[in-house]
Amino acid sequence: QKEVEQNSGPLSVPEGAIASLNCTYSDRGSQSFFWYRQYSGKSPELIMSIYSNGDKEDGRFTAQLNKASQYVSLLIRDSQPSDSATYLCAVYKDSGYALNFGKGTSLLVTP
Amino acid sequence: SQTIHQWPATLVQPVGSPLSLECTVEGTSNPNLYWYRQAAGRGLQLLFYSVGIGQISSEVPQNLSASRPQDRQFILSSKKLLLSDSGFYLCAQGQGSYEQYFGPGTRLTVT
Numbered sequence: 001q002k003e004v005e006q007n008s009g010p011l012s013v014p015e016g017a018i019a020s021l022n023c024t025y026s027d028r029g030s031q032s033f034f035w036y037r038q039y040s041g042k043s044p045e046l047i048m049s050i051y052s053n054g055d056k057e058d059g060r061f062t063a064q065l066n067k068a069s070q071y072v073s074l075l076i077r078d079s080q081p082s083d084s085a086t087y088l089c090a091v092y093k094d095s096g097y098a099l100n101f102g103k104g105t106s107l108l109v110t111p
Numbered sequence: 112s113q114t115i116h117q118w119p120a121t122l123v124q125p126v127g128s129p130l131s132l133e134c135t136v137e138g139t140s141n142p143n144l145y146w147y148r149q150a151a152g153r154g155l156q157l158l159f160y161s162v163g164i165g166q167i168s169s170e171v172p173q174n175l176s177a178s179r180p181q182d183r184q185f186i187l188s189s190k191k192l193l194l195s196d197s198g199f200y201l202c203a204q205g206q207g208s209y210e211q212y213f214g215p216g217t218r219l220t221v222t
Contacts, residue, residue: 032209034210034211036213041218042215042216043199043201043213043214043215043216044155044201044213045213046210046211046212049209049210088154088155090211098145098157098160098170099157099211100157101154101155102154103153103154104154
């Protein structure tokens with residue numbers, strides 16, 4: 001069983017819409033959750049972190065965590081073409097503080 | 112703020128040749144350091160992590176090795192490259208169970 005799962009997409013949304021990216025994880029004891037954005041050919045960039053149940057907002061980004069359902073999501077409001085990228089979900093792994101990554105969801109924002 | 116340097120940026124090596132990739136970090140002391148690999152169409156795979164000088168843990172048995180000769184230097188090596196070693200190699204640094212930050216990466220093609 002994969003430890004962190006994401007829909008590979010591509011997820012296509014029109015400019016100005018809300019993009020919703022989802023991630024599930026298998027380790028019920030996980031405590032720390034992260035969203036990274038990766039443009040093609042570039043390294044991942046941390047955009048959100050969340051540690052407790054509920055919502056965390058930062059600008060146009062909102063991370064949502066539901067530990068009971070083992071589910072974490074990222075909402076991008078007012079999506080822009082520059083948001084087109086692959087979004088990686090990462091979960092803290094109890095092994096040298098390393099992260100376990102999903103394979104990512106490709107997002108395409110169309111003008 | 113932390114800065115992570117990786118070199119070279121790109122590398123083309125023949126099968127059976129040796130490899131040395133270097134990562135250095137600035138702006139932090141005693142960081143946890145990580146080597147990840149991202150192969151085409153696959154997720155980020157943790158290869159090695161280090162919580163201090165000379166302390167290396169391997170996540171995946173393979174023909175690669177890592178060393179940490181100084182607090183802010185992390186080196187990935189191989190004596191003989193395989194075709195399957197091709198990929199995007201990423202160095203990351205972090206503290207505890209909190210955020211990890213990635214360097215710009217080295218794209219390795221083994222021919």
